Amino acid sequence: MKQTLAGCTLALILVAAPVSLRLAANAVSLGSLKIENAFARPTPGGSTVAAGYVTIVNSGDVSDRLVSVTSDISAKTQIHTMKMENGVMEMRELPEGLAIPAGKTVALKPGGDHIMFVDIKHPVKSGDVIHATLTFEKAGKVDIAFKAAGSMGAMSPGGAMRGMGGMKMQ
Numbered sequence: 001m002k003q004t005l006a007g008c009t010l011a012l013i014l015v016a017a018p019v020s021l022r023l024a025a026n027a028v029s030l031g032s033l034k035i036e037n038a039f040a041r042p043t044p045g046g047s048t049v050a051a052g053y054v055t056i057v058n059s060g061d062v063s064d065r066l067v068s069v070t071s072d073i074s075a076k077t078q079i080h081t082m083k084m085e086n087g088v089m090e091m092r093e094l095p096e097g098l099a100i101p102a103g104k105t106v107a108l109k110p111g112g113d114h115i116m117f118v119d120i121k122h123p124v125k126s127g128d129v130i131h132a133t134l135t136f137e138k139a140g141k142v143d144i145a146f147k148a149a150g151s152m153g154a155m156s157p158g159g160a161m162r163g164m165g166g167m168k169m170q
């Protein structure tokens with residue numbers, strides 16, 4: 001009888017978990033990682049790419065790595081970094097992903113490392129939510145929601161990034 005009750009409780013938790021994960025989209029825990037503050041920017045008309053940003057806190061003593069991202073919104077999703085090349089800021093893919101060192105916080109933010117949704121199926125408008133799955137080398141997979149907010153291509157609230165659509169992709 002006790003076992004049956006325990007089984008029921010476990011089943012309830014399992015059913016409830018996806019919902020609570022979605023509700024707590026602004027801070028999701030995965031092992032010793034905390035994934036928080038995921039947001040995206042609305043895309044200018046005609047843009048085929050959208051950028052997503054997220055903060056990953058590794059409170060553990062083992063380094064991890066963000067190895068891949070998938071999303072329903074785009075055919076491909078890549079992990080990008082920004083690099084100065086001949087005086088021009090260019091973005092390029094990090095084929096091996098992004099290191100999340102032990103005890104460190106890695107913030108993907110406008111003007112820096114970002115998630116790039118490539119060949120998006122529709123434009124991203126303010127208030128839209130992009131659902132994506134992050135895969136870490138050690139911690140595994142986690143679903144997060146990037147909420148689109150702010151102005152198109154803005155570096156930060158109030159600032160506009162010149163030529164987000166003009167950035168060259170490697």
Ligand SMILES: [Cu+2]
Pocket residue numbers: 051080091092114115116
């Ligand atoms: Cu990019």
